[in-house]
Amino acid sequence: MPAHEGTRTYDAVIVGGGHNGLVAAAYLARAGRSVLLLERLGHTGGAAVSSRPFAGVDARLSRYSYLVSLLPDKIVRELGLDFRVRGRTISSYTPVERGGRATGLLVGGGEERTRRAFAELTGDEREFGAWQRFYGMTGEVARRVFPTLTEPLPTRAALRARVGDEDAWRALFEEPIGVTVEENFRDDLVRGVVLTDALIGTFADAHDPSLAQNRCFLYHVIGGGTGAWDVPVGGMGALTDALADAARAAGAEIVTGHEAVRVDTDGRTAEVTYRTADGEGVAAARHVLVNASPRELAALTG
Ligand SMILES: Cc1cc2nc3c(=O)[nH]c(=O)nc-3n(C[C@H](O)[C@H](O)[C@H](O)COP(=O)(O)OP(=O)(O)OC[C@H]3O[C@@H](n4cnc5c(N)ncnc54)[C@H](O)[C@@H]3O)c2cc1C
Structure with missing residues (x-):
């Protein structure tokens, strides 16, 4: 004009x-x-x-x-x-009362310290093992998906091929993240800590069919190809x-x-x-x- x-x-x-x-x-x-x-x-x-x-x-x-x-x-x-930026040693601490006793879950401070924190909270090693497998899977997805953020937007099929892991694809891209979290974790507090990354900043719930919560979760776990959040x-x-x-x-x-x-x-x-x-x-x-x-x-x- x-x-x-x-x-x-x-x-x-x-x-x-x-x-x-x-x-x-x-x-x-x-x-x-x-x-x-x-x-x-x-x-x-x-x-x-x-x-x-x-x-x-x-x-x-x-x-x-x-x-x-x-x-x-x-x-x-x-x-x-x-x-x-500087890295963080501790990523979260979630207080809770168990059996009338004040306790909590500390995530960070090294693998051994986190393992102990899980064992103290849940009474066995199972939940920490699940945690390591789950974040091993998201870490691999991060490594593959993050570089696409500065490339032309891939098609869904191209991204699926790039992820190259059908179980991870289903868990993070196809089904509500709530299903995956319930499949992988037993402890309600641990489920809540994992879901923080899916629900913070969205108005969706863990099982929302829109999968807005999955998108929110992915944004929180793929940064830098590792999912690390720095100060x-x-x-x-x-x-x-x-x-x-x-x-x-x-x-x-x-x-x-x-x-x-x-x-x-x-x-x-x-x-x-x-x-x-x-x-x-x-x-x-x-x-x-x-x-x-x-x-x-x-x-x-x-
Ligand atoms: C409480 C909170 C915590 C968050 N924590 C994090 C975090 O830890 N890490 C992270 O990466 N992200 C975080 N986010 C998200 C992040 O802040 C946003 O994704 C980011 O700020 C978006 O940037 P933007 O440039 O797209 O828009 P904005 O930051 O929203 O900027 C838009 C700008 O446009 C201006 N504007 C709007 N209308 C007009 C107009 N008509 N004329 C002129 N100017 C106009 C506004 O004043 C504003 O300055 C958080 C967000 C919130 C609210």
Whole structure:
């Protein structure tokens, strides 16, 4: 559509400065495209930001999301991100009362310590053996599936062939994860610990026919090809700041305090209207990437 007089035209206007918007801005700018990224808040990072919660203490903590797993090394390398993570020794501790006694399940601190924790909780070695077999299986799936996250989306058949283990395919991709967890684990607390990765952040239950819980589970166990979740040094905001730096260094224009309020398009080009504290502005674009919710996209396009 014809741009208004004085309106600057970009190859891409990106709505939303969360980590996905920032990654898109960095790659497009590095490919020589002109990029404008609009963020409505006063800072970039979206739900992956840090804050200094303690007055007078110079410590930055993750505010919402707090652990890194799904960020491919390939992106860290290609964008030259100045960003570090540290491993965790302990991954979880779940307190419980058994026989009137306060106890719990500690996962982590080395294989021997975890084995002892399972034995103390369940009274035998069976449950820890099941745990090792189950996570051996998810680890193998992780090694095969994670590289596809930075490749063109494979078909279902291609992914199944890549997984190359029909039992694992059935357990993780075909049947509700609740069935698999019940088949493999006897102890209700252990079942709950395994299911955390399937239910956190979803509104599905363990046996939901939509399999949304399986998708959630896979995202939690395939990161980095191992399923490990690391702590970002400086909080998650250190990562999104590094992404914003990489995008700016490549020439992307990033503006905060700019809320996109409308996208008009004739299907070939578009105009994005945005609001700032000082009024409204318009940017013309050959492509618009909306890195916000589907509801926001629907509102923007009317
Ligand atoms: C409590 C919580 C804990 C989590 N824990 C983890 C974790 O430990 N590890 C992990 O990897 N993931 C975690 N996640 C998920 C992770 O935070 C998200 O997957 C990630 O933030 C999504 O990034 P995004 O860039 O797609 O979107 P977002 O981070 O949602 O960013 C979208 C951005 O768009 C902006 N925006 C929206 N509408 C407009 C508009 N009209 N104009 C301009 N700007 C607009 C928003 O202000 C926001 O900055 C957690 C999420 C939550 C809520």
